[in-house]
Amino acid sequence: MIGRRHLRTTTLTTLTGPSTRFKQFGIWQFAVSLNRDLKLPNAKLETPFPMTSQRKLFWGLFFITLGVLFLARNWGLFAMPDWHFVRGLWPVLLILGGIALMLNHYGASRGSSAASMVATTALAVAIPFWLFSFSTRDRQWRDRDDYSFRIDPPDPPDAPDAPDAPDAPDFDDDDDDDDNDRGSNRRKTVGTFAEDMPTPAPTEARFVLEGGAAAFKMTDGTSRLIDARSEAITPYSMSIDRNANGSAPTIRLQPVKNSRGDGVNIDLSGDRDVDFGEVAVKLNEAPVWDMEMDFGAGAAEFDLRRYAVRKLKIEAGAAGLELRLGDKATQSDVTISSGMAAVKIRVPKNVGVKITTDGGLNATDIDDDFERVGNNTYLSPGYNASTKKISIRYDGGMSHFEVDRE
Structure with missing residues (x-):
């Protein structure tokens, strides 16, 4: 019989990382059991996969x-x-x-x-x-007709004609519209916003857009200062602040505070924007604009070629962004920050463009015409001699960033 004192001096660390031979003869299981029962203080056992x-x-x-x-x-x-x-x-x-x-x-x-x-x-x-x-x-x-992972079966033939009756059985899945026809079982709030062009017309203006789950579009101009329409689960509101002489209005379009838009399904596939709401904005082309766009999730299409954009700041979360810039301003400073997003920018060929990128795990696709002058800096041909310039700074994480000249 092996004495307890002798067992205390036994070194079991030689069994660390058991070999196949130890396993075959059951020595590993014996050593584990021995260490557990006798509580040997000097024994050190390691599992096969720490x-x-x-x-x-x-x-x-x-x-x-x-x-x-x-x-x-x-x-x-x-x-x-x-x-x-x-x-x-x-x-x-x-x-x-x-x-x-x-x-x-x-x-x-x-x-x-x-x-x-x-x-x-x-x-x-x-x-x-x-x-x-x-x-x-x-x-x-994207082009599939069925965007859902669930297809609800047809109603049984004996379903009651009046489903709203108190005791009538409900054969329809309450959540089917969340995937197949998103939005039809949720009431969207429609809002129209407009402000006439003041007299005298402002030479500068600032536009601030804040949004949640929606498709945002800015593709046309207007003779008014602003024309906007929202059709989304979350209602929107507009406010206009003016400086002392009224020459530089600040327009804010944002969701109503404390409004409920919970449970919205966001589909970044792009084509069916109406499924999760839409916000369309038209601005006057006369002023020089400073713009700020901030939205967490959704899709955005901003065609700003008709506007003189001095500053543009876009912050997006999990979103898809298509942006087109023009040559109306002498200097345009563009800053874009995003999370997991797909960002595509088109710039005119007659403007000098400087691109600076930052962030990790990004897939970058810059037009071949650009010259790489640093780790994350690109210049368009003839940038230094250009009379009009666009500066683009992009900071994203796990995103696809693309810039094309047109």
């Missing part, structure tokens, strides 16, 4: 998968899946996470470390797919 190794495996696979997805989308390496379907699989992440935690807890003594590694690997690959489903703008599914 927790630190699983963390490294998880984060390594996480970033690799996310990077591959963005490269595949930006360069069209392979066909993308139906992201609406992927988005609906979020409960699978909870299941995989629970399995990984359980197997980590009971790993070594029950021989389930290998299964834990499999669960961790599956979770590290599944989470990037789920996150990526909220940022994709893949046009391969």
Whole structure:
């Protein structure tokens, strides 16, 4: 019989990282049981797959998968899946996470470390797919008629004719419109806003647009100071502030405070803007404009070629932005900040353009005419000699940034 004192001097660290031979003869299981029962103070046992190794495996696979997805989308390496379907699989992440935690807890003594590694690997690959489903703008599914991951079955033939009756059964899924016909079961608020051009006409003006979930458009001009229309779940309001002499009005168009627009489904695929509301703005072309646009999620199409834009600041979250700039101003300073977004800018060829980019994990596509003069700086041909100039500074994260000359 082996004495307890002798066992205390036994070094079990030689069993660290058990070999296949140890496993075959059950020595590893015996050592784990011995350490647990006798509580040897000097014994040090390590599981076949330490927790630190699983963390490294998880984060390594996480970033690799996310990077591959963005490269595949930006360069069209392979066909993308139906992201609406992927988005609906979020409960699978909870299941995989629970399995990984359980197997980590009971790993070594029950021989389930290998299964834990499999669960961790599956979770590290599944989470990037789920996150990526909220940022994709893949046009391969943009033209599909069905933008949903669920198709509701037709009503049973014996459904009552009066569904509003108190005791009538409801055969329709209350959430079906959230995906198939978004917005039809939510009342949109329509607002029209207009302000006549004052006399004398202002030479300068400032426009501030704040928005939530909607498609924002600015493509036409107006003889008034502003013409705007909103049709969105969140109601909008407009206010105009003037300086002492009234020569430089500041126009603000923003959602009504404390209004409810919860539960809005945002689809960045682009074509069906009416599905989540629209805000259209027309400004007068006479003043020199300073513009600020701030919206969290949605799509934006700003054609500003008809305006003399001195300063333009755009802050967007998960959004799609198409911007066209003109040559009406002598100097235009453009600053754009975004999260996971797709940003496309078109600039005129007769204007000198300077582009500065910043941020991480961005896919940048700058027109070949531009010359790269630094790590993140690009100049158009003849920039220094140009009489009109546009300065663009872009700061984004995990975005696609594109600039073309026209």
